[in-house]
Amino acid sequence: MTRFPHDRFDDVTDGPRVGAHRGMHRRGRGWIAFAWAALATGVLVGIGVLVLALLNGSYSFSGDDDATSSPSASASSSASSSSSSAPSASSSSAPTAAKPSEQGDTTVVVLNGTTTAGLAAKGTSALTTAGWTVTSSGNAGTTGTTSTIVYYQQDSQAAIARGVAAALGVTAVQQSAAFPNADVSVVLGSDYTG
Secondary structure: OOOOOOOOHHHOOOOOOOOOOOOOOOHHHHHHHHHHHHHHHHHHHHHHHHHHHHHHHOOOOOOOOOOOOOOOOHHHHHHHHHHHHOOOOOOOOOOOOOOOHHHHOOEEEEEOOOOOOOOOHHHHHHHOOOOOOEEEEEEEOOOOOOOHHHHHHHHOHHHHHHHHHHOOOOOOOOOOOOOOOEEEEEEEEOOOOO
């Protein structure tokens, strides 16, 4: 006896029986459909997250003044606790500020740590006018910075950081490893007027 339900081919009485052959169902066919559905869901969720991030302003692909044009801007979010703490004066052996001609290959990045649009462009313009070479500018990872601080990575860059701070009219200089993609990083706060 067959294991399939009765259909119209079973009712043929004259001549040879002609009909469709029903083979055994392969095992695991449901997993293939499930895998494709899971892949499609993952792709759609990823696209949705990217679209929401772009609408939220977390990512920007344009070259605007305050658009993130350097990977160092993303590292500034990890420095939010450092930037909100009280700035400390550098304790380096060379308390003098370097001149723009002494910059060499030291990279300088200007980041806007506030919600004021165009602040990074103003800071970049001020430094360029003073003779400094700014590698890139953009928005910092946080927008609640109250005081402008010039961060530097190594002790040998302290004099350059002081020179950059002097060109901006600020005195807060601090050594920090929070900005690994730049030697000197300026985080402009709400106290910077340009």
